[in-house]
Each structure stands twice: as C-alpha cells, then as structure tokens.
Amino acid sequence: MKTTKTIFQDGNHKWVAIVRDPEKPNYLIDTNEYLITHGGQGLLLDPGGAEIFPAVFSALSSEFDPSALAGIFASHQDPDICSSLALWLEFNPKMRCHVSWLWGSFIPHFGGSAETFVMIPDEGCDISLDGLILRAVPAHYLHSSGNFNLYDKVAKMMFSGDVGAALLPPGEDSLYVEDFDKHIRHAEGFHRRWMGSNEAKRRWCERVSQLDIDMLCPQHGAIYQGANVQRFINWFDELQVGIVSG
Amino acid sequence: MTTALTTRLSSAPQAGVDLLRIVRINEEIKSVVGVAFKINIMALNAIFLAKRAGTAARGFGVLSNELRVFSQDLRDCMGALTGLIHGCVNEVSLVLQDLRHTGLLHQAAVLSPQSKAVGVLAAREIQNEQHTRRLASLRKQLKRALEDAFQMVELGGVLAKSAKIEAAYGQSFAVPLAQVSGEFDNIVEEIRASLESLRRSAFFTGN
Numbered sequence: 001m002k003t004t005k006t007i008f009q010d011g012n013h014k015w016v017a018i019v020r021d022p023e024k025p026n027y028l029i030d031t032n033e034y035l036i037t038h039g040g041q042g043l044l045l046d047p048g049g050a051e052i053f054p055a056v057f058s059a060l061s062s063e064f065d066p067s068a069l070a071g072i073f074a075s076h077q078d079p080d081i082c083s084s085l086a087l088w089l090e091f092n093p094k095m096r097c098h099v100s101w102l103w104g105s106f107i108p109h110f111g112g113s114a115e116t117f118v119m120i121p122d123e124g125c126d127i128s129l130d131g132l133i134l135r136a137v138p139a140h141y142l143h144s145s146g147n148f149n150l151y152d153k154v155a156k157m158m159f160s161g162d163v164g165a166a167l168l169p170p171g172e173d174s175l176y177v178e179d180f181d182k183h184i185r186h187a188e189g190f191h192r193r194w195m196g197s198n199e200a201k202r203r204w205c206e207r208v209s210q211l212d213i214d215m216l217c218p219q220h221g222a223i224y225q226g227a228n229v230q231r232f233i234n235w236f237d238e239l240q241v242g243i244v245s246g
Numbered sequence: 247m248t249t250a251l252t253t254r255l256s257s258a259p260q261a262g263v264d265l266l267r268i269v270r271i272n273e274e275i276k277s278v279v280g281v282a283f284k285i286n287i288m289a290l291n292a293i294f295l296a297k298r299a300g301t302a303a304r305g306f307g308v309l310s311n312e313l314r315v316f317s318q319d320l321r322d323c324m325g326a327l328t329g330l331i332h333g334c335v336n337e338v339s340l341v342l343q344d345l346r347h348t349g350l351l352h353q354a355a356v357l358s359p360q361s362k363a364v365g366v367l368a369a370r371e372i373q374n375e376q377h378t379r380r381l382a383s384l385r386k387q388l389k390r391a392l393e394d395a396f397q398m399v400e401l402g403g404v405l406a407k408s409a410k411i412e413a414a415y416g417q418s419f420a421v422p423l424a425q426v427s428g429e430f431d432n433i434v435e436e437i438r439a440s441l442e443s444l445r446r447s448a449f450f451t452g453n
C-alpha cells in the first residue's frame with residue numbers, strides 16, 4: 001500500500017501526496033498522486049494506472065471519502081496518468097475529468113462517458129474546487145503535446161506532472177529533494193529524452209518563474225521545495241531537450 | 247466479510263479459455279458459412295441441369311428444387327449462428343473486463359475493508375452476474391441453433407443422397423446429374439462434420 005503525506009494544510013484546504021509503494025513491482029514506473037481537498041470536495045491529480053489502483057485507492061481512502069471526489073485532473077494522456085479512470089468512476093459516476101482538449105477523445109478509451117470530460121483549452125483555465133480556484137497552466141510538449149500543470153495560488157503549490165520528474169534509484173526515495181545537485185542527475189536523462197521542445201520549455205520557465213511557488217510537485221520522484229523550485233527552473237532553462245542518440 | 251469480498255476470482259482463467267473457444271467456434275462457423283454459400287450456387291446449377299434434362303430427370307428436378315430451398319434455409323440458419331456467436335464473443339470480452347476490474351476493486355477492498363470499496367465491489371458483482379447470465383443464455387441459444395443447423399444438414403444429406411439415386415435415371419444426363427448430386431453430397435457431408443465437431447466443443451459441454 002502507498003503512504004499519504006499531507007504536504008500543505010490550512011483548515012480543510014489540503015494537499016496530500018500519495019507516494020512510495022514498497023510492494024509495487026519494479027517493471028511499473030513509480031508515480032506520485034496528489035489529492036487536493038477543499039470544503040468537502042476533493043480533486044485527484046494524475047490518479048495513476050489501473051494496476052496501481054488498489055494501492056492508491058486504499059491510501060487515499062484512509063484520508064478521504066473516495067465518493068466525495070468531485071474530479072480528476074489528468075495532466076496528459078499517458079497510461080501511468082489515468083488508465084485507472086474507469087475504476088474511480090465506479091465510486092462516483094458523476095466525477096469529472098479535466099484534461100487537455102487534445103486528448104478529449106483519446107482518454108475515453110480508459111473509461112467514462114461524454115459527460116465525464118471537461119476540456120481544457122490550450123491557454124489553460126480555472127478549475128473550481130468548492131470555491132477554491134485552481135489554475136491549469138499550459139506545459140505543452142513537456143512532454144505531451146497537450147499538457148497542463150495545476151497551480152494553487154492560495155497554497156502556493158504547483159503540480160508539475162512529468163516536469164521535474166526524476167527516476168530515483170532504490171534507497172534514494174525521500175519525499176523532498178534534499179541535495180539538489182545529487183537529485184538532478186536522476187532527472188536529467190528523463191528531461192532530455194522525454195521533453196520535446198526547447199521553445200516550449202523556454203516559455204514554461206518564463207511563465208512559471210512569475211508564479212509564487214513554495215512546492216513544485218512532480219508525478220515521479222521528489223518534491224522541490226523553497227529555493228529548490230527556482231533552482232529547478234534555472235536548471236531546466238539551461239538544459240537542451242528533445243535529444244535522442246541514435 | 248461480505249460476500250463481495252469472498253468472491254471467487256478463479257473464474258478469470260475460465261473466461262479466457264471460453265474466449266479462445268468462442269474464437270475457434272467463430273472461425274469454424276465462418277468457414278461453414280463460406281461452404282454453405284457454395285451450396286446455393288450448386289443448387290441453382292442442379293435446377294438448370296434438371297430443366298435441360300426435362301422429362302428424363304423429373305425426379306431429380308423435384309429434388310433439386312428441394313435442395314435449393316434447403317440451401318436458402320441453411321443460409322438463414324448460418325446468419326443466425328453468426329449473430330449469436332458475435333453476441334457470445336462480446337459477452338465473454340465483457341466478462342473478462344469485469345474480472346479485471348473486480349480483481350483490482352477486490353484488492354482495494356482487502357487493503358481498506360472499512361472503505362466504500364466493499365460496497366462498490368458488491369455493486370460491480372451484481373453487474374458481473376448480469377453479464378455472466380447473459381453469456382449463459384447466449385450459450386444456450388447458440389447450442390440450440392447449432393442443433394437446429396445439424397438437423398437441417400442431416401435432412402440435406404438425405405436429399406443429396408436421393409438426388410444421387412435419381413441421377414441414375416437421368417438417361418443421357420445421368421453422368422452430369424451424378425456429378426452434381428455427388429458434389430452436393432460431399433459438401434453437405436463436409437458441413438455435417440464441421441457442425442458435429444462444433445456441437446461437441448467444450449464451450450457447450452462446460453469442461
């Protein structure tokens with residue numbers, strides 16, 4: 001089973017990270033799921049693949065009533081992002097899935113009906129969670145061509161999806177980035193190969209630098225906190241991406 | 247523990263085996279349908295030949311008309327079989343999907359027995375039950391349709407054999423009539439053998 005860590009709390013406004021499953025087989029990439037709660041409602045960010053559903057579900061339900069999930073935010077279309085969609089819908093068939101319009105007819109292959117999907121336009125949009133306004137921030141081509149991060153201005157938290165992701169070796173699995181230089185080595189190969197556009201990366205760095213962020217929370221690896229957030233943005237800005245050898 | 251939590255998940259390999267069996271039955275039926283189509287053309291040929299032979303082949307003419315009716319009935323029958331087999335393939339795939347989802351929900355319920363997973367699992371089981379029942383009903387219908395087809399083909403075999411006998415009285419047309427009725431008989435025999443093996447498929451006997 002995965003563990004839950006509350007990484008932000010102000011009354012009933014919470015960010016909960018669902019992380020690190022010791023029983024997960026190695027052939028599945030490790031993922032972080034995040035739950036934002038506000039009022040009585042919850043929004044689950046990148047709920048993960050069908051295979052890890054039991055582990056995510058059981059961890060989440062120790063914190064929150066899964067039938068009170070108002071929606072799912074899918075940063076993009078990958079199977080490790082939301083192939084569990086059909087299973088979550090069993091708990092609340094009225095749940096909405098917010099996703100880039102680009103994937104609006106692709107993700108239904110994982111489940112859901114016409115009513116399930118709320119398309120995010122390319123420029124992004126606000127998503128309300130019981131009055132809390134969250135912002136879908138464009139991160140196209142990083143890596144997916146229709147890709148969004150989710151920014152919570154009140155909590156100063158940013159869910160960055162695959163941006164900032166690191167493939168951590170066994171044993172180096174702390175929740176927060178401790179030694180940036182050491183950590184970033186596990187992120188470098190991933191960013192060079194998965195991220196498709198230097199131009200898009202440049203724009204993302206500019207856009208995100210203007211936001212007030214305490215924590216940058218990726219879908220794989222560890223969370224960047226405090227000064228490490230800007231350190232990551234600077235590092236990413238310098239990195240040449242879209243490179244494949246061979 | 248609720249009944250939902252104690253569900254046997256051992257039916258997963260069974261559904262997989264069923265799917266493979268249905269796929270094989272489907273392939274066999276497709277080839278029988280192809281052969282049955284040939285019979286139609288043969289029956290038409292037999293009618294023309296009988297007309298040309300005129301009074302010399304009056305008995306054969308009557309039989310060739312019967313064979314033509316038979317070939318049309320056979321085609322309808324094959325259409326019904328095809329519809330049923332498609333229904334079975336669809337239901338078995340739904341059962342397979344149910345099993346995967348139920349397995350994952352089951353694991354979730356075991357990990358957090360106090361959560362809503364237990365209730366959702368129970369609801370899923372009701373749906374699974376409906377799919378399983380629909381599959382059982384389709385399986386029964388398919389079995390009956392195969393029996394009907396088999397009976398019909400046996401009758402076709404009798405017609406073909408009678409036509410062979412009548413051909414002998416066809417005077418100068420005896421040779422071509424014998425050839426046509428012989429071919430007819432061979433094809434009917436081929437279909438009969440296929441249907442016979444389909445009837446014995448483990449998908450129906452449940453082993």
Ligand SMILES: [Fe+2]
Binds near residue numbers: 078144
């Ligand atoms: Fe991805």
Ligand SMILES: [Fe+2]
Binds near residue numbers: 220
């Ligand atoms: Fe990912």
